[in-house]
Amino acid sequence: MAATHRTPPDGLAHESALVLFSGGQDSATVLAWALERFAAVETVGFRYGQRHGVELECRTDFAAALRGAFPAWGRRLGDDHLHAVEVLGEISETALTRPVEIAMDEAGLPTTFVPGRNLLFFTLAAAIAYRRGIRHVVAGVCETDSSGYPDCRDDTVKAMQAALNLGMASRLVLHTPLMWRTKAQTWQLAEALGGEALVELIRTGTHTCYLGERGTLHPWGHGCGECPACLLRMEGWRIYREGGS
Ligand code: ZN
DSSP, X not given: OOGGGSOOXXXXXXXXXXXXXXXXXXXXXXXXXXXXXXXXXEEEEEESOOSOOHHHHHHHHHHHXXXXXXXXXXXXXXXXXXXXXXXXXXXXXXXTTSXXXXXXXXXXOBTTOOTTHHHXXXXXXXXXXXXXXXXXXXXXXXXXXXXXXXXXXXXXXXHHXXXXXXXXXXXXXEEOTTTTOOHHHHHHHHHHHHHHHHHHHHHHHOOOOTTOOOSOEETTEESOSOSHHXXXXXXXXXXXXXXXX
């Protein structure tokens, strides 16, 4: 049965969600996941002094393509909120915001790690959700196959949910449908949600590469093919196409 003809699961059919949507593979997949479940979905993205604006361009184009290919989802897809959080770029010395080489630092974390980024994003998303009367916030963070970012871990997200609900006297739910999935399983989820059409949209329309490279379209999507994000995406695609997980 076509994914877009399904009725959202009971209990969530009348609720709305806010998706942290960056324009990358993971957040694009959870956007589809949310559109399948919730009656209304809004998106939020942040400009924080990224070295490359490619991801932000992808998010607009991807949302438009999604509306075109999946009209039922398009009707549920509401406002997009794009906010400038330039302070993150001002205070961090990372390979995502400065011309720093991508490597491991003394703490064993990649230089692509932006300290506090996801914590801040969750906080801002929760504030927007609060204002909009939205109870569900969805993020594509993942503990499996990740770059080892501590702010993508399940414990961090659960602690954030508790802190945000205490601090705002709310009953917000942070959803992380990719938390325990490998990259290959994330492709499988996209296929289950929207078939080949969604897989193709994500493959060609999302951006993962740390270097902002978009020239060549590889079998696994656009990217330099050499940075850690590209390597992860490439390997996930290979395993998915070979039928593994
Ligand atoms: Zn790359």
